[in-house]
Amino acid sequence: MALRLQKELANFMRDPIPGMSLDHNSVEGNINVWVINVAGASNTLYEGETFKLQFKFPQRYPFDSPSVMFIGNKIPEHPHIYSNGHICLSILTDEWSPALSVQSVCLSIVSMLSSCRTKARPSDDERYVLTCRDPSDPKKTKWFFHDDDV
């Protein structure tokens, strides 16, 4: 796993996704947790806002998916992002493939934010935040997906 993560790290720095930058302090000493600074893209509802996205890599990465969530005080207000930072995105669980990468996950999240038309929390936000199995690990949740155009 370490080798793959090092490659991903090098790749992420060489070919950064617009609006995303790695918090270098986060990977120093422990490459298994990354924090990525996310700047809301211009001409989107999140223009001018900044967020922190955390990746935790399990031991069996890339065979198992990383655990990905927003952390800190500012969580994007979005119909698929819970106020505790958990993100409802199928490639993070059901549709994870070892051929995906940090970059593919980041691109999905950017596109999820950019395509948002109305800021809102998921309709079950309050209940989910109270009852989710592990606030620090969205992968412990059993997610039920349904297609949505948001």
Add this chain to the structure above:
Amino acid sequence: MNEQTTQEFDFKDEMIDEKITAQQEAIENEIAREQKLISDLIKLDSLLDEYSLEDTIYRSKIIELSANFSLVRKTRGDGNCFFRAFGFRYFEAIMGKPDEVKRLKDLANKICTDLNQLGYNSFTVDDFKDVFVEELERLADKSDVKLLEEIFNNPGSSDYIVVFLRLIVSAYLQKNADFFLAFIETYQSMKEFCSHEVEPMYKESDHIHIIALTNALNVSVGIIYLDRTDQTEATPHNFPEDSNPNIFILYRPGHYDIIYKN
């Protein structure tokens, strides 16, 4: 790509779920301790020990099979068994044959190009392909069963090979989606099918995976179906149908092992 969700559980369910997860993990660890990814060669008739004396259907089929097949390698039941069994047996069939190794290597490179065209990240795909090719090339000039066993029992290399075989299937199915779409009723697109049923590790394989893999690699495989149906003999099924394979896989409901013809 973007979805919304509803959570349907209360605290009580959660506790039960957690117990189930813990139990599943315990079972997985137990399996990992007891069953190597690919076992040593064992005699086919030792499979008789797995069935009680009253289980005449399985027992008589195994005895019948032993007229033509004598050895078996068991694979770990982790959902990857078809891919691992096929990978091991295929590498075994071509090791020491530089021409065939080269053919597979060229094919692997071509499949990477296909995957890139399908929008796959080249650096992750190449990572799996590189391990696949490196391990294959270690066997190009010599028939070394010990080394082969080592490669397939080391999760580091073995799982990378499994992932690449899964990607080969995914690329083939997506490229030939028009033909195969008719077989995947519950999914709306081939991409969606591959994301759920082909690429994730530990997902079990079905006919469609076997057809795609044998077609993509132009390799013939015989699957011997050993089940509780009434026929007296285990049913062989060749992929492609009119071929004459020398690679055989033993299928028992839910699981694939390697079987060797005399």
